[in-house]
Amino acid sequence: xxxxxxxxxxxxxxxxxxxxxxxxxxxxxxxxxxxxxxxxxxxxxxxxxxxxxxxxxxxxxxxxxxxxxxxxxxxxxxxxxxxxxxxxxxxxxxxxxxxxxxxxxxxxxxxxxxxxxxxxxxxxxxxxxxxxxxxxxxxxxxxxxxxxxxxxxxxxxxxxxxxxxxxxxxxxxxxxxxxxxxxxxxxxxxxxxxxxxxxxxxxxxxxxxxxxxxxxxxxxxxxxxxxxxxxxxxxxxxxxxxxxxxxxxxxxxxxxxxxxxxxxxxxxxxxxxxxxxxxxxxxxxxxxxxxxxxxxxxxxxxxxxxxxxxxxxxxxxxxxxxxxxxxxxxxxxxxxxxxxxxxxxxxxxxxxxxxxxxxxxxxxxxxxxxxxxxxxxxxxxxxxxxxxxxxxxxxxxxxxxxxxxxxxxxxxxxxxxxxxxxxxxxxxxxxxxxxxxxxxxxxxxxxxxxxxxxxxxxxxxxxxxxxxxxxxxxx
Numbered sequence: 001x002x003x004x005x006x007x008x009x010x011x012x013x014x015x016x017x018x019x020x021x022x023x024x025x026x027x028x029x030x031x032x033x034x035x036x037x038x039x040x041x042x043x044x045x046x047x048x049x050x051x052x053x054x055x056x057x058x059x060x061x062x063x064x065x066x067x068x069x070x071x072x073x074x075x076x077x078x079x080x081x082x083x084x085x086x087x088x089x090x091x092x093x094x095x096x097x098x099x100x101x102x103x104x105x106x107x108x109x110x111x112x113x114x115x116x117x118x119x120x121x122x123x124x125x126x127x128x129x130x131x132x133x134x135x136x137x138x139x140x141x142x143x144x145x146x147x148x149x150x151x152x153x154x155x156x157x158x159x160x161x162x163x164x165x166x167x168x169x170x171x172x173x174x175x176x177x178x179x180x181x182x183x184x185x186x187x188x189x190x191x192x193x194x195x196x197x198x199x200x201x202x203x204x205x206x207x208x209x210x211x212x213x214x215x216x217x218x219x220x221x222x223x224x225x226x227x228x229x230x231x232x233x234x235x236x237x238x239x240x241x242x243x244x245x246x247x248x249x250x251x252x253x254x255x256x257x258x259x260x261x262x263x264x265x266x267x268x269x270x271x272x273x274x275x276x277x278x279x280x281x282x283x284x285x286x287x288x289x290x291x292x293x294x295x296x297x298x299x300x301x302x303x304x305x306x307x308x309x310x311x312x313x314x315x316x317x318x319x320x321x322x323x324x325x326x327x328x329x330x331x332x333x334x335x336x337x338x339x340x341x342x343x344x345x346x347x348x349x350x351x352x353x354x355x356x357x358x359x360x361x362x363x364x365x366x367x368x369x370x371x372x373x374x375x376x377x378x379x380x381x382x383x384x385x386x387x388x389x390x391x392x393x394x395x396x397x398x399x400x401x402x403x404x405x406x407x408x409x410x411x412x413x414x415x416x417x418x419x420x421x422x423x424x425x426x427x428x429x430x431x432x433x434x435x436x437x438x439x440x441x442x443x444x445x446x447x448x449x450x451x452x453x454x455x456x457x458x459x460x461x462x463x464x465x466x467x468x469x470x471x472x473x474x475x
Contacts, residue, residue, distance in 0.1 A: 044270050051274075066278040067285070068197045069265035072349060073113060073258050074106075074286030075204035078293050079346030080161020081154065081407050082252035083210070083339055086294050087319050089245050090301035096232040098249070099224060099295055105253040106291045108451065110283060111444045112419065115426045115437065116259050117279035120266030122435045127263040129360035131421050134428065143421065144361040148385065150414050151257050151354045155389035157407040158350065161343030163393055168320045168336035177390040184348050184386055188379060193268045193368040204345045207293045209338040214296035216327040217303050224299070243462040244409065247455055251411035252294070254452070256418040261353035264360070268367050273435065300327070300335060347386055355382035409459060415452050419445065 050062045089098050116127065123130060128147070132140025159177055166176040190196055226232075234242055262283075271279060301319060303326045320336040327335070352368070355378045359366020364377040372379055423445055426437045437445070 044272075047275075063278065063281075066271065066275050067282040068201055069262045069269060069271075070113065070117070070279060070282030070284070071286035071289065072197065072201060072204060072265065073262040074109065074283065074290040075207045075293070076261070076346050076349035077109070077253060077255060077258055078207050078290045078342055079154070079158055079252075079350070080165075080339060080343030081157035081248075082294070083297050083342045084161060084319075085245065085248040085252045086297040087301045089249060090298040091304035091319070091322075092241075092245065093235050094302050094305040095219075095224060095298060096227050097234045098298055099227040100231045101246075101249065102253075102294045102298065103228075103291055105250055106287045106294070108250075108448045109253045109258070110287050111441075111448050112254060112422070113258060113262055113283045113287075114280055115422055115441065115445065116263040117266060117283060118276055118432070118435050118437075119422070119426055120263040121271050121273050121276050121279060122432050124267050124270075124272075126267055126356055126360040126366070127260045127422070127425075128357035130425055130431070132361050134425065134431070135421070139421075140361045143418070144357045146414065146417075147256055147260055147357050148354045150255075150410065151350050152385055152389055153403075153407050153410060154255070154257065154350055155347055155386055156392050157403055158343040158347040159390045159393040160403060161339050162347070164318075165320075165336045165338075165340030165343065168333065173394055177394060180344055180347060181383075181387055181390055183344060184351070185383065187348055188368070188372075188382070191369065191371045193265075196368045197265070197269070200345060200348055203341065205289075206341040207338065207345070208289065208296075209334050209341065210293050210296040210300055213323070213327055213331050213335045213338070214299040216331040217300055217323075219299045219302065238458075238462075240462045243458055247409045247412045247459050250452070250455055251407070251409055251415075253290075254415055254448070255411040256414050257350050257353045259418055259422055260357050261349055264353065264356035264366075268356075268369065276435070297338075347389075351382045351386045354385050355379070412452060413456050413459070416449055416456070419449050419452070423449075 047062065047065050050058050050065060086102070119127070119130070125133075128140060128144050131143045159180065162180045163173045163176045166179075167173070171179075187196060187199060190199070234246075266279065300323065304322055320332040320339075323335055324332040356366050358364065358381045359378045362377070365375045366378045367375060370378065423437075423442070426432060427442065429436045
C-alpha cells in the first residue's frame with residue numbers, strides 16, 4: 001500500500017508558493033495556501049467562533065453550520081428512480097410488508113454512511129483519493145470508472161423522472177431536459193461549497209412534498225401500525241417481480257455514489273474530528289426525513305393497490321394522473337412536482353460525486369469552492385456526464401420504467417465491492433488512528449454486506465432458475 005499524503009500537502013489549484021498571513025503574502029517554500037483553502041478557512045472560523053460560545057442559540061447556530069452532507073446524501077438518494085420504485089411498490093403490493101422494509105433499508109444506509117463521516121473527518125480526503133493512495137492506481141482508477149458508469153446509468157433514470165414529472169404539466173421532454181441542465185449549471189455559479197450546499201439543501205427538503213399527498217389519501221394508520229409491529233409476509237411469496245422490486249427498493253437507499261459524495265462533501269466542507277458527532281446527527285436526520293418521504297410515497301400510491309389498478313408501465317406523470325381520483329388535481333400536481341424535485345436534486349448531487357472522484361484520482365482540482373477557470377476539469381466532468389444522460393432520455397421508445405428499476409438493481413449488485421474498500425479503509429489504523437472502526441460498527445457493516453450479497457444471489461436465482469424461488473420462499 002502506498003503511504004498517504006501528509007496534511008501539509010496542498011490540494012486544488014496551484015498558486016505561487018507563498019504563505020498567506022493576515023491578508024498579506026510572505027515568500028516561503030514550506031506552506032501553500034490555495035483559494036479553496038482560504039474559503040474553507042473562513043467557514044471554519046465561523047464554526048470556531050460559535051463553538052466558543054455557550055447557550056442554546058450558539059448550539060443551534062453550530063448545528064446549522066455543520067449539517068448538510070448527511071441530509072443531502074439521504075434526500076439525494078430519494079431520487080427519481082427511488083421514488084418511482086416506492087410508488088410502483090405501493091401500487092403493486094400495498095403497505096403490509098414494505099413499510100418496515102423501507103425503515104430497515106434506511107437503517108442500513110445509516111450504518112454505511114456513518115463510516116464515511118469518520119473517514120472524511122479523520123483524513124480530510126475523498127473516497128476515491130484514499131483508494132488510489134492506499135491500494136494503488138489500478139484500484140483507484142477502477143473505483144472511479146466503476147462509479148462513473150453507475151452514476152451515468154443513474155443519471156439517465158433521474159432525467160426520466162424529471163421528464164415524466166414535468167410531463168404531467170404538459171412540458172415537452174426536450175424542454176424538461178434542457179431546463180434541468182440549466183438549473184444544474186446555475187447551481188454551480190456560486191463557486192462556493194457553502195452557498196451550493198444551502199441552495200441544494202433547501203431544494204432537497206421539497207422531497208417531503210409526498211407527505212401531504214399521502215395525507216390526502218386518508219391512509220389507514222391502524223394498518224400502518226400493524227405493518228410495523230407484525231411485518232407481514234411478502235404478498236404472493238418470492239417471484240421474479242417481487243425480487244426485482246425488493247432489489248430496486250434496497251438500491252433506492254444504499255448505493256455506491258453515496259459513499260463517494262458524502263466523504264468528498266465532508267472534505268470540501270472542511271469538517272474535522274470534532275465534528276464527527278454532528279456529522280452522525282446530520283446523517284440520522286437525513287435518514288429520518290428520507291424514510292418519511294419514502295413511506296409517504298408508498299402510502300400515496302397504496303390506493304391504486306386497494307382498487308386493483310394496474311401500474312405495470314406507469315411513469316411519474318401517469319402515477320400522478322392515476323392518483324387524481326383519490327387526491328384531486330392539486331394532490332396529483334404535488335406528486336408530479338415531487339418526482340421532478342427528486343430527479344433534479346439527485347442529478348446535481350450524483351454528477352457532483354462523479355466530478356469529485358475524477359478529480360481525486362486524476363489529481364485535478366476538485367472543489368465547489370473553485371471558480372470555473374481553475375476547476376475546469378471538475379465542472380466539465382460534472383456537466384458533460386449530466387448532458388449525455390439527459391440526451392439519452394430523449395431517444396424515442398426508450399423503456400423508461402424498466403430502466404428505472406434496472407438502475408436500482410445494478411446499484412445493489414455494485415455495492416458489496418464498494419463496501420469492501422470502505423470497510424478496509426475505516427479499519428486502517430495508520431490513517432484512522434483512534435477513530436478506527438469499533439467492533440459494533442464492524443459487525444453492523446458486515447451485516448449490511450451479508451444482506452446485499454444475499455439480495456444479489458436471490459436476483460441471480462430469479463434470472464437463472466425462477467422456479468427455484470418457490471423453494472427459497474418456502475412455498
